[in-house]
Structure formats: structure tokens, C-alpha cells
Amino acid sequence: MSNQSPWILPAGIDEVLPLQACRIERVRTRMLETFDRWGYELVVPPMVEFIDTLLVGTGEDLDLETLKVTDGLSGRQLGVRADMTPQVARMDAHSLPSVDERRLCYIGTVIRAKTDGLGGSRAPMQVGAELFGSDGPEADVEVISLMTEALAVGGCEAITLDLGHVGVFRALVRAAGLDGGREDQLRDALTRKAIPEIRQTLVDWSLDAALAEAIEALCDLHGPWQATIDQAKQRLNGLLDAEGQAALERLATVAEAIEARVAGEVLVDLSELHGYHYQTGLVYAAYSPRMGREIARGGRYDDIGRVFGRSRPALGFSLDLRDLLGQSDDEAPARQVVYAPARLNDMALDRAVGELREQGYRVITTKSIPEGAPRLAAVGDGQTQTWQLTGELDHG
Structure with a gap:
């Protein structure tokens, strides 16, 4: 057991x-x-x-x-x-x-x-x-x-934005002629920025040296958006098809517009490939200094x-x-708590409780009222009995 x-x-x-x-x-x-x-x-x-x-x-x-x-x-x-x-x-x-x-x-x-x-x-x-x-x-x-x-x-409010675009990676995959299985294997390694593993994998696949260098470079292409995109255009020059080049341009356009709208830092990471397989273009994540992962x-x-x-x-x-x-x-702000005795068939008490709740008080009906707590207390007797709020109220 x-x-x-x-x-x-x-x-x-x-x-x-x-x-x-x-x-x-x-x-x-x-x-x-x-x-x-x-x-x-x-x-x-x-x-x-x-x-x-x-x-x-x-x-x-x-x-x-x-x-x-x-x-x-x-x-x-x-x-x-x-x-x-x-x-x-x-x-x-x-x-x-x-x-x-x-x-x-x-x-x-x-x-x-x-x-x-x-x-x-x-x-x-x-x-x-x-x-x-x-x-x-x-x-x-x-x-x-x-x-x-x-x-x-x-x-x-204090966040860092990380932008990427899966179109850049996919353009290099097309140029290398990789099948779906190899694409997934490489994507997983890039997401982890496992550079030794990526380098050895590309050697094992006998990939063209220029393409292998460009794919490995994706791990380094991260940082402030303008500088990173400028570096990407230089290091990937001639290896991206029209779709890949359009992906870089789209990334630059969005990053510039976002930087003008948000207070946080805007970064670009071209190995940012997290997520499910259905993502087709721009990807983004927000990070907070209070968390060790995206928020x-x-x-x-x-x-x-x-x-x-x-x-x-x-x-x-x-x-x-x-x-x-x-x-x-x-x-x-905490609501002011008021206690009322738990009683049946006392319409005057029920009305007093309802009025206090409408005024924003938290009213608890109980048989165990804490000593000295604000409460509804009976005033008078018989036909003239009413219920009034007594005790020290905290209005702070």
C-alpha cells in the first residue's frame, strides 16, 4: 500500500x-x-x-x-x-x-x-x-x-520582446534540400542552440559548406533588432530565396514599428523556432525579468x-x-468586514445586512463574532427593535 x-x-x-x-x-x-x-x-x-x-x-x-x-x-x-x-x-x-x-x-x-x-x-x-x-x-x-x-x-510592464521569423530557416532548408525528418531534427537543435551538435550533424549530412555555415550562423543571429537583421543580410547573402529575403524584410518592418510603440527592448532571434509545426511566419515571445522563461x-x-x-x-x-x-x-483594497448574528426570520436584520452589502461592506453572518469586531447590534426591543452598525471601523 x-x-x-x-x-x-x-x-x-x-x-x-x-x-x-x-x-x-x-x-x-x-x-x-x-x-x-x-x-x-x-x-x-x-x-x-x-x-x-x-x-x-x-x-x-x-x-x-x-x-x-x-x-x-x-x-x-x-x-x-x-x-x-x-x-x-x-x-x-x-x-x-x-x-x-x-x-x-x-x-x-x-x-x-x-x-x-x-x-x-x-x-x-x-x-x-x-x-x-x-x-x-x-x-x-x-x-x-x-x-x-x-x-x-x-x-x-517591464518586458523584453523577442521576434523571429520561421521563413528564414525554411528558406535555408529549401536551399539545402532537406526532407521533413532532417528539418525537424535541425530545428530542434537550433531551438536549443546546440552548436556542436548542429555542426556535427551538418558534417554528417555532407551539406554544402556555405549553407552549413549559414545554418549554424542562425544561432549567433540574436540581439538588438537593427544590428541583428543587418548581420543576417550580410551572413546569409545569396543563400536566401525570395521568400527568405521577404521574411527578413517583414521582420525588420515589424520590429521597427513595435519599437516605436512599446517601452521594452525589442530583440531579434533567428533561431527562435519554438512552437507547434503550424507556425508559418513571424513568431514572438515576451520575457519578464521576474521569470526565467517567456511569459x-x-x-x-x-x-x-x-x-x-x-x-x-x-x-x-x-x-x-x-x-x-x-x-x-x-x-x-480590502473591503471593510462587518459581522452580523446568524438568525432566522428576522426581516429587520436581513434588511440591515442587505443595505450594508449594497454600500460595499463585506457582511458575514455567523454565531461566532470576533470580540471587538464591527458588527450589527440590536437596538431597542419588540416592535421598535432596529439593527445598527457598531464597533471600530477601519476606513484606511
């Missing part, structure tokens, strides 16, 4: 206690109000779906993250959502009327089948926004700007709608609302 406590929670799963829950609700409210002011409409995707629809078009990475169960009604396999982005893309394609552009936002708990190894929760409260139907750099700038504003209203992440995923029968431009971002709890010392 196990000696483990029956009350222990699974790894990466935690509970939210009153103080945290109150702070989460305040941030959630402010964030949804921000989305609404920007024109993003709230949707609520289902917690579970049939696995073959939940994972369609999202690639192997999300499959490994998804917790799977068997539906007792249909006998089919269900998946608990691990990321709401694909669900929102399906809602845009199938559940809502066709429009040229659509802005959607969402908030809810997702469940991951495994931990990320970096201290992240397996049950993040995912908040995100998605913009469908716009393929210009203006859309990239809008979504990144919204991401930074959402972080700011959550208390995270928000997003990018373009223009191809995801194709599997739903409606391929069109799409981009967005998401974050874990609970990550914001440690980013601000802001606390809501």
Missing part, C-alpha cells in the same frame, strides 16, 4: 486559494475589458472534443501534449484541450459567419499531459487573442501591441484553417494568466 498522502495533487497540477483566486479574477476582468476595447470578441471553446477533430492540423507536438480519455457514451477517444488556438481557428472557419476579418479572444484552463520541465503548470489558465483574415505587417504589429498591453494590465508567446499560423476548409491568414498570442500573479505587487 502506498504511503503517499491521499490529498496530494498530480505533478504540475495545483489549486487556487482565495487570495490568488481574487487576484486572478481582477486581472481576468481587466484583460477581457482590454480585448473588448480592441474589438476582440470572447468565445468559449469546449474543454473536450473527439481526438480526431481536436488535433487535426496541429502536428505531432500538440498530440504529445494532449491528455486522452474514452467517451463513455460513444466509445470514441476524447482529448482534453491542451491549447485553444486550433479550436478558435475551427470556430472561425465553421461556427461563425464568413467575414473578411475576425478578432476573437478566449480564457480558460487547458490541461497538458506532461510538464514542460521549466516549472510551468500542466493546467495553465490560458488567455489569448486571435486575428483572422489579415496578412499585412499591420496585423502583426496590432497583435504584438495587444499582447504587450494585456501584459501591462496584468501588472507586467507570453505567439505567431502566425496561416495554414491552420486549410484543414477546416477555410485557409486564410491568422495570427495570435497566448499566455498563462497565473504567471502574471508574481509580476505585480498591486493588491485590491
